[in-house]
Amino acid sequence: MKYNIPRGTFDILPEDSYKWQFLQDSFRKFAICFGYQEITTPIFEVSELFERSSGESSDVVQKEMYRFCDKKGREFALRPEGTAPVVRSYVENNLDKLSKRSKLFYLGPMFRYDRPQAGRYRQFYQYGIEFIGSNNPYYDAEVIAISMLWLNSLGLNKLRLEINSVGCPDCAVLYDKALQEYYRPFLGKLCPDCQNRFNTNPRRLLDCKVPSCIELRDDAPSQLNYLDEPCEKHFEAVCNYLQAMKIKYIINPRIVRGLDYYTNTAFEIVYEGLGAQNSLAGGGRYNGLIEQIGGKSVPAIGFAGGFERLLIALEEEKINYAEKPKPDxxxxxxxxxxxxxxxxxxxxxxxxxxxxxxxxxxxxxxxxxxxxxxxxxxxxxxxxxxxxxxxxxxxxxxxxxxxxxxxxxxxxxxxxxxxxx
RNA sequence: GUGGGUGUAGUUCAACGGCAGAGCACCGGAUUGUGGUUCCGGGCGUUGUGGGUUCAAAUCCCAUCACCCACCCCA
Incomplete structure (x- = not known):
């Protein structure tokens, strides 16, 4: 009997493992230089953690989670992302009592039941940063800087940093209304998916790739015009910090994060040449999440990046980033x-x-x-x-x-x- | 979940209805204690799997599985 590796997974063979080791070590060192410490959580958690944090309506929860029950009937899921487990651990271990700020990073596999594709796997490896404990926009910039500067340090320079602000929940409500008002006259012209989105999640209308929907999108109101004063100031401050750090970015008001917990800053690092899955890393602020899953109201921001896509990009650029270890x-x-x-x-x-x-x-x-x-x-x-x-x-x-x-x-x-x- | 493409030696690929082959890699050897080059030798592999058409199938048809690419979603 011959066995096959499960669909959408891959072996890291000896001829490649040194590359993975190099990248993991490199990220560790980099994060540590910025004052972050490693946190490792289990690869599975109770399903509800993800349902609560990502949002019941998110695709991740709806169809992409690997769920299973243990012998006592408790329902678990292989983690589809890294933020919720870290926050769970933060709350459970009272990390807020140890210090006002927690600067955390993690590395490890994530799982999503998706159709495999270039740069997309069912078990994939992420690196990520979570800063918990301050709403200071400096930290937005710091987290963005880490993700960007690390990739630069590896030799990747053809990257595009796109940022946006999705505001706080108050802003979001106003913006959703504005979007619905704008789209209402065109409801009949929207694709079936978008007709659904119109009610369930109007902001996703901006994400649609159907040509007719893209056309309508151009004149749609921008989230940035519907930020209240604190949110607007926050966003401006983040931009100023990035400029002070000499990190180039473009403002893309159409960045919409897939998970429900994002507030204010949202960003993405794009590398053209990855095919359809061209996002190397992404993240944002999630000021509401910690309270939502049982902690105090603590502001936080983080990001995650995918190793597989990083490897593809480095390969594409023909960058010699790691040397194969040879015997003495x-x-x-x-x-x-x-x-x-x-x-x-x-x-x-x-x-x-x-x-x-x-x-x-x-x-x-x-x-x-x-x-x-x-x-x-x-x-x-x-x-x-x-x-x-x-x-x-x-x-x-x-x-x-x-x-x-x-x-x-x-x-x-x-x-x-x-x-x- | 929906489409399209592709499955032949460890690997990259030929053969496209008529004997399943080559490069690379791998192993051994070229007078018994010194390598890289060169030369010589070493390959039956359920042609992904299961059916069907045919005198004859790697080749045509159907199904299935896997991979790749795209939709979707995102790292």
Missing amino acids: AYLVCLGENVRLEVLTYLNDLRIKGLIVDYDPDKNSMKAQFKAADASGAKYAIIIGEDELANKTINLKNLQTGEQIRVAMNAEDTKQRIRAKI
Whole structure:
């Protein structure tokens, strides 16, 4: 019986895993420099957490969640996104009592039952930041900056940062009304989906890709004209901070976040060349969410980005961001007795942190040297009966061909190899 | 959930009704303790799976599964 990987998932094979490790480490370091700390939550939570936070009407909740019941009939879901679990943990562990601000980041897999497509998977890996505890627009800019500057640091420069403000719930109500007034005369001209959206979620009308709907959209009122004073000031301040940070952006009043919990700032980082799924990262402010799921009213802002799309973009730009790790040395042995006696030395090298490759199945020197070349090892350590008897090794630099005979001493070998790197 | 395209060796692809092949990768060898180049040798793989048409199917038809792309949605 042969088994297939579940649809929409993928294996990260050894030939690629170093890239993932590099990107994950890189993001960790970056976030830490901005004062953020890692938080890791389970990959499943009670379904209700997501239903509450994302909104019952959202696509995520409606059709994309992997749900299951445990033996006691409790209903869980594999997490479709990272913010709700982090906020759950924040509330549950009283992180607000520890400090007024919580600066958190996370990495890990998310799950959505979607039809797979370029840059879209059922299990996908996200990196994200959540800042909880202040409504200061500086933090909006900081979170946006982290997401943008990190991508820049990897060598991605052809990015477009789009920002918008969806206002607070009060503004949203006014804006929804304005939209409905605008669209009402054209109701008959809208696509069936949009006729639905007209009532359930008017702001989604702006997101439609049907040509006739796009045409109508051009003259539709802008959210930005329906912000109350505090929201307008907030948005202006965010823009000012971004300018002060010299981060280029464009204001796109049509950015609508899919999840219900967003307020005020919404942003997206777009990379053309990803196909239809061209959003590398996205996020926004969610001042209402924490209270909504049982905490105090605390303002917060965050974002999440997808590793798969990032990988595609880096590949597309032909950026050499990570180097494949190669062995420091390859051990070439001759003779059965040698193979036995050399093992403590070999283990010592490895314990000391050298990457040493060795293959007991390769007999001839030729085969062993070929393997050494293929592995990309910088040195070969050659040991035969002679060397063993004298407690020495031949250390050969595989690039220059230079070879020296030195003591069989792991520490000494390590020093010599490190010195020449 | 809806459309379109594609499934042949580990991989990239040929063969397009008539004997299933090549490049790359992989393994071994070229006088027994020194590699990268070169040369030689090594391939029966349920042609994704199951049916059907035909004297004959990788090839045509149907179904199914998987992948890719798009709608939708978003990371």
